[in-house]
Amino acid sequence: MSSKYGGYMGKVVQVDLATGEVSPYPWSDRERELYIGGKIMAAKILSDHLTGKEKPFSDQNLLVIATGPLTGTGAPSSSRFNISTLSPQTGLLASSNCGGNFGYYLKKAGYDALILRGQAREHTWLEIRNDKFIFHNADGLWGKKASETQAALSQLLTQDGAPDKSGKLCIGPAGENRVLYASIISNERISGRTGMGAIMGWMNLKAVTVTGNHVVRPYDPEGMLKWNRKWFHYLRTHPLTGEQLPRIGTAGLVSQMQMRKILATENFKHGQNESFEKVNGERLAEEFNVVNKGCLTCPIRCARTVALDGQEVKGPELETLGLLGGGIRNDNMELLLRWNYELDELGMDSISAAGTLAWAMEANEKGVWNCGLNFGDVGGISRLWEDIAHRRGIGDELANGSKRLSEKYGGKEFAIQSKGLELSAYEPRHAVGMGLGYAVSNRGGCHLNGGYLVILEGLGLNIDSQTPKAKADLTVMFQNLMEMISASGQCLFTSYAFFPGFLMSRPNAWYTQAVNKVLPHAGAAVRLLNRFPQLVHMHLSPVFHHTRGFQYATGMPMTFGKYMSIGNRGYTLERSVNCRFGVSAKDDTLPKRLTDELERPDEPRSRVPLDKMKPVYYAARGWDSNGIPTRSTLRRLKLKGGG
């Protein structure tokens, strides 16, 4: 079942944990052309299985762990792998992307994807060694935290004295206890969003290790090498990927967000936090950061390490810094670093944990739910994380997330979630395109699946952040591009370099200002490109290296237009699966706080005009006014029968 294309290993395997049966999953070159890999491939596999009646915690659900064709080829930042499933948090098809080394090793074992299903009869860890699948009892690992689990696995795998050359996935106590936003951990990197860890917990699957000795072969190794040299050099000299990200990480955005009034503060009541300087990326870099690190294969190296209790541990990303900083009125950086580590160790998504906590604090303040939690009252939070992970006391309730809590107690208008998934730290009332993205995103309130328009609305460029003009069309374009970058196995940060360096480093130059002025009026042109991507029948190589890189790696002919249209296919496919579960325009919402309350009473535009943008977005996508992809759209995207 090997592939004629480079980059792929040519095998997909499915494992039924209930029966222990391991079997190949049919996946053809035609499907590789249409669905590439990663999250789009996973969406197709799930689309073929899900009818709209399945429940997340059931034998009918699948956990699809998929790599992209570029994973392991040497392309920059290509260790990413994707986990997709029917999410316990949203009840819909959701995906989560991770930079750990599991995907890299999965390919070394000879597989492009691993499909897990069923509930094991006992606590299990699965060892994969090329084509050998060994189920081990995991009673000795159950209850252990993430790093403890991985260290124990490492010890088990190296008993004979050979070095540990394996990729690992595991869950922490939160996953075991099915906290709805439990994460899956690989090394120190987290597949955090949408509760994938709870699915593994339901499966009784504590961990998966994979090792092998296959080699990933690009289609054109010579071309790939030459191109990689250019691409690495470009990323390392770009102001965002070669300077800002390695130096201060994503955390560096906190100060920019403060300036642009998009730093979520006190459960999204405000867009600015007056004590942001105590919990920003600059302070993290100067006082706490030990060294910057990177995922395997990445030249950008945006990860932080900090010292905690005498050991070097992973530092926080921007979302955690924002939401567990100003988001709950905490300005104690030391505590924040500790919580970030604890959440990773317990195996919970720090965004949803922080969002749920902020909701609870406001609910307590308003008398909606007297849980004893208060903004700024930060003692005892560490114990609260433990309680959530083990579902003890109020932790048992908090483990269900803000959507379910607000349905039970009231306070939906300030439950900052969409489709059940808590929003990231970008406050959208001064970045309304991001607001639209949060609302329509397939996996719920996620900035990345939402199109990340904040990059235009103040964090890279600086277009009018409050006009709805062109935002829908730009959102479609960015969502499609990011969908495809993920599917090919690369990190979304490689796309930062899409914005030429001179625009980023000179925000006040006339040409940068001109671009800022023109973009909101370019909606029609962007829509034309989205509708007829074949018009861009070329590579945009000086700034966008992905298409040529993809071509060298796989041998599949690629252009920028084709790249966008495959992204569009993936996004629409995910949507059409979600529509089977009843998703329509009514679910593409934001809490009233963001759409109806003004962030600043004196600024009438400081809210998200979602009603204005949504119809334009649906039209730009070729979905009907109720947000359902039309037959002709599905046919155009070669998804006939997929809807």
Added chain:
Amino acid sequence: MSYRITDKCRGCTLCAKNCPMKAITGTVKERHVIDPDRCVSCGLCGRLCAFGAIVDDRGMAAAKVPKDQWKKPRIDPALCAACSVCVENCPRECLAISDPKYHGDITMIALLRAPEDCIGCGICAARCPVEAISLV
């Protein structure tokens, strides 16, 4: 992807003792076997075997090479981006990413941390995405 041992093997155990992946098993004076799932094709067994009993993954007989002629990786600091692919793939774990030279330094590169452990297999050079590593 695996090396093999032919019937020229005399069971001297030298390869089994040295294999970094512990992929070789066998008893003294009997033909040894390489576990194809463990072998990473580093070729150390072939370079040590005095009897020419090892064939590589293309079926070619491996030649004995004295230890002082084993090549070592040299890393071009201008090309290396500290992506860690070499570190991750080194079967002897003798490569590492350098420490920052000062607080806030972001110019780390890969380096041969333990040259005495290096077996000159060249896996680091073969996997480097930008060919920043040459064997000298």
